[in-house]
Amino acid sequence: MRFTTRPELSGTFGMTASTHWIATAVGMSVLERGGNAFDAAAATGFALQVCEPHLNGPLGDMPALIWPACDDAPTMICAQGTAPAGATIAHYRAEGLDLIPGSGLLATVIPGAFDGWMLMLRDHGTWPLAEILAPAIHYARHGVPCLPRVTDAIAELADFFRTEWPTSAETWLPGGAPPQPGALFANPALADTWDRLCAEVAGVKGREAQIDAARDQFAQGFIAGAIDRWMREACVMDATGHRRKGVLSGQDMAGWRASYEPVLSGDHAGWQVFKGGFWSQGPVQLSVLGMLAGDDLAALPPEGADFVHRVTEALKRALADREAYYGDAPEAAGPLTLAPEYLRARRAQISGTAGATLDPGDLPGFETQRTAALARNAWLAGRQVHSGPGVGEPTMGHLKKPGDTVHLDVVDRWGNMVSATPSGGWLQSSPVVPGLGMPLNSRTQMFWLDEGLPTSLHPGRRPRTTLSPSMARAPDGTRLAYGTPGGDQQDQWQTAFILRLIHHGLNLQEAIDAPLFHTDHLQASFDPHGFTPAHLLLEPAFPPATIEALKAMGHRVQVSAPWSAGRLTAVSRRPDGLLRAAATPRLMQAYAAGR
Structure with missing residues (x-):
């Protein structure tokens, strides 16, 4: 479709x-x-x-x-x-x-x-x-x-x-x-x-x-x-x-x-995708692309249940690894999570039913980080914050x-390109x-207020940010810049976008307009750091059969309001100089311009 x-x-x-x-x-x-x-x-x-x-x-x-x-x-x-x-x-x-x-x-x-x-x-x-x-x-x-x-x-x-x-x-x-x-508002x-x-x-x-x-x-x-x-x-x-x-x-x-710092890159179906380092959540996208490298995604309809399920289950694993192993610290084990053999092992854990636990992968020598991540999530799950007089702690909800966040992409006639995600x-x-x-x-x-974690608060250390601009190069040499606001959802929506470009032949606007999905089966990066097991949000433009099939797989489906997930934008340049651009209609304020 x-x-x-x-x-x-x-x-x-x-x-x-x-x-x-x-x-x-x-x-x-x-x-x-x-x-x-x-x-x-x-x-x-x-x-x-x-x-x-x-x-x-x-x-x-x-x-x-x-x-x-x-x-x-x-x-x-x-x-x-x-x-x-x-x-x-x-x-x-x-x-x-x-x-x-x-x-x-x-x-x-x-x-x-x-x-x-x-x-x-x-x-x-x-x-x-x-x-x-x-x-x-x-x-x-x-x-x-x-x-x-x-x-x-x-x-x-x-x-x-x-x-x-x-x-x-x-x-x-x-x-x-x-x-x-609509009134003029000045600062x-x-x-x-x-x-x-x-x-x-x-x-x-x-x-x-x-x-x-x-x-x-x-x-x-x-x-x-x-x-x-x-x-x-x-x-x-x-x-x-x-x-x-x-x-x-x-x-x-x-x-x-x-x-300045070097980017990370990963290969998928002949494409090369570029992301920020392990002080960001950017490697999540590379992890998912690596896990799904052997899947015949082109044979799966982009709005079908099997496509959404596989991508979601890979995202759950990558995001669990994010919480255990990413961070701006010498002890962070993030680079090991992109090893091909590790990604194959993570892919083998994906079954036909929705996972309900937040489980980082096993990395020999880094058991302490995995155990700490599991303990932290259990603590957060039991730390119910209630509002109302005399109940729990003050919430200031x-x-x-x-x-x-905001996002922008630019390409000029000479071929220079920028993808930025200010917040x-x-x-x-x-x-x-x-x-x-x-x-x-x-x-x-x-940051966390526990010692010894890759994301422990420490002077001079960068927080493990959700901000995550992206670039890619197609097999024909086309260069692409893309991204979206959305906190923990940034690399989720971007992953759906790039996979539909690669495997389903959609153009930039079609891939942006296609129904989006994401999971809150993750340890949220923002206060109060919630976790919703087996959660899956779907835009209502998904076919009813897809929504019912995902429920049958065990996903706790939340159907969102129409046109409410993601604020993707993108620009590209072919080797012959042809430029393209697109922006989401969601929220009715993002636009692309060009000639």
């Missing part, structure tokens, strides 16, 4: 795709005026911070895959900040915590997104900083039409902002009330911050030197100074219902910069809802830093 809501775009000049139409148009305008894919991606990224402030911000996180036209493989820009020097298990335990709150000041790592964009722009772009920031400054100063989801997020927290986070009330409650859907403090940054570095000669000066201003100048001064005094309510101070300092920011700095998870118009991130919640 093939169905598409929009045409797959094609052309030869350039393509942009993102999760908001204004940001997509900003990126395309950069290409039209002679910028390359790296210029366009940076301008798109800063625009997304204004258009979708409930999903990302300047003090958030940003992994990006970049693929210069002249290179044989992509490279990762890691703009995932690390835990501050004061973020020790002992300190958090002394605060009475057994889990890191999903909001508040103890939830933040060092902000990374800004420096990542600057690294990309300095080394690969062509435009000066002021021109890259100009669209974001315009929209922050004059406003963007407020998305209903932004209005809803602010309205739910309005009273809390007024009483507990007054700096957020100043920014998100113009005139003392949430913005109306003048953010526009002032970017204007001041441009003014501070305007006298520096040379494009690259000016960008480096902006990086210094962010990490050691007035932006870091504002954060440092505020963090010394601020004591704010977090998701546990208690007021706490944070540990991030200006010294932490001064000592950190975004970096409105602060336990994680924000989501963090959500308006609902941290108060606005006074005078800057931007909140801090909350990525620390992906």
